[in-house]
Amino acid sequence: MERLILTNGNVIRPTRIESGMAVVCRNGRIERILPGNGVTPEPGDRVIDARGGYIAPGFIDMHVHGGGGHDFMDGTVEAFLGVAETHARYGTTALVPTTLTCTDEELYRVFEVFREAGRCNKRGARLLGLHLEGPYFSHRQSGAQDPHYLKTPRREEYGTILEAAPEIIRWSVAPELDGALEMGRELRRRGILASVAHTDAVYDEVVRAHEAGYTHMTHLYSAMSSVTRRNARRYAGAVEAAYLIDAMTVEIIADGVHLPEALLRFVYKFKGADRTALCTDAMRGAGMPDGESVLGSLRNGRRVLIEEGVAKLPDRSAFAGSVATTDRLVRTMVGAAGVPLVEAVRMMSLTPARILGLDARKGSLDEGKDADIVVFDSRIHVVTTISEGHVLYTE
Missing domain, CATH: 2.30.40.10 (Urease, subunit C, domain 1)
Known part of the structure; x- marks a missing residue:
């Protein structure tokens, strides 16, 4: 070379x-x-x-579903390469393809295509491994995930999936579900990042989950419990647990829409740049004009509407994934949240690399590390x- x-x-x-x-x-x-x-x-x-x-060091997107009119759930090599090439235009040098709740047929198809796409990906961001988002989620916090495919963790099922796809590097789960703690211990044993997501858990349940191996929070605040009442008593939720458990890392969709400026500043102040990663959570509408789109596969996905810089459910009752790119996240943290450029870049590079266990070779400009680099202007x-x-x- x-x-x-x-x-x-x-x-x-x-x-x-x-x-x-x-x-x-x-x-x-x-x-x-x-x-x-x-x-x-x-x-x-x-x-x-x-x-x-x-x-700057190349941007690492540890949670992304699509872009450029493609979604990983389309289950084609063309889609995988299209997403990787789209996000490369915005500074992403490596990303983690992320699934949605779906049929078993669709999920196993994604595993096959991931391998094939990795072999012929020459012009797009590197595909680091797979992130399974679901299907083990709370019905009350399903968000834009299709509730028809939600399940409770069963060892025989997730064990079979793990054996079928050694490329899985993270799995997002609602830890209050029956069997979720055992699953967390198994993920930890295999060196897979176990992440709290789409959860209605209260603080004590998240503490037990952390002890069982759940060390990260998927898109903090989104589809996640906060202070709640049960039998008239108030309980801290998953959001509060993210702050009270010092070792817990988090990721935020810093597109300026999912979280307002005040919450971006709040997360930065109390979790800091070393425990907060930025992620796009982008769906196929990233890099595309406003209008109707699809979240998930073209065949079985959910219709959504892209407007005002975000994807929404058609009735506008909730967000349905972002259309952000990594450069937008860094701009938002610097311009809206007042985060120093060095730290905003770290949240988009070294911090996700550390969370994923890849910081020995990625995430910073240091001699001997991979030449993952992005050049940008003022x-x-x-x-x-x-x-x-x-x-x-x-x-």
Whole structure:
């Protein structure tokens, strides 16, 4: 592979910005980061001039369903590649394809297609592994998930799924369901991220879930219990548990719609950049114009309406996934929530990498790590996306 050199940029490291730097990449990895005047291009090198913009670690989207008119639940290689290529245009260098509640036939089809797509994905964000969102959710907190497919965890069922798809790296579950704690322990044993989601659990139930292996909260606030009454008494819910359990990590859909500015600031203040990942939770409407769309597969998905920068159920009673891209999340955290750029970028790169256990090779610009890089200007407008040394997108 040719040597790739990025020059004339402000390099965003985990805790600081280094101005006037160059990043030298070889064989898909970062070889050196040094002052721009310390590197001399050689014949055969590919040089990218950042033009005084920012050179940042590639964005990692740990929860995404679709984009560019495609959804992973479509169950085709074309859809997988279409989603990966769409999000690469906005700075995503790696992502975790996410399922919805569905038929067993659709789910197992996704497993097959994931493998095939991974072999021929040359122009899109890297597919890191699979995230199963459901079907073990609370009926009261199903949100836009199809309630017809909701189930209670049974070892023989989820065990069979896990054996069929070693590519699963995270699974979102409502931990108050019968059998969910046992499932959490099994996921932990296999090194799979167990995440609390679509849950009506109260604080004590989340504490027990955390002890059983649930260490992360899927799209905090969305489809999740807060303070509630039972037999006239008040109980803290899953949202409060996310703050009270210090070790619990969270992800937020920072599109400026799912959570208002005040809640974005609240999450940042009390969980911090090292325990808060940004995720798009994007459906097929990401990168597409407003209008009617489908959440989930074209065959069995739910009709939704895209307007005002978000997807909604047709009756506008609830959101139905976002149409965000990763660059929009970073812009929102900086512009609306007042988060320093370094920390907003960390929430979109190193923090999700750590949560997924991939930070030894991804998530920051450090020598020896994968050459996953995004170049953007002062408006956080992406001009170049590079994944493992391959230029996926450039203006």
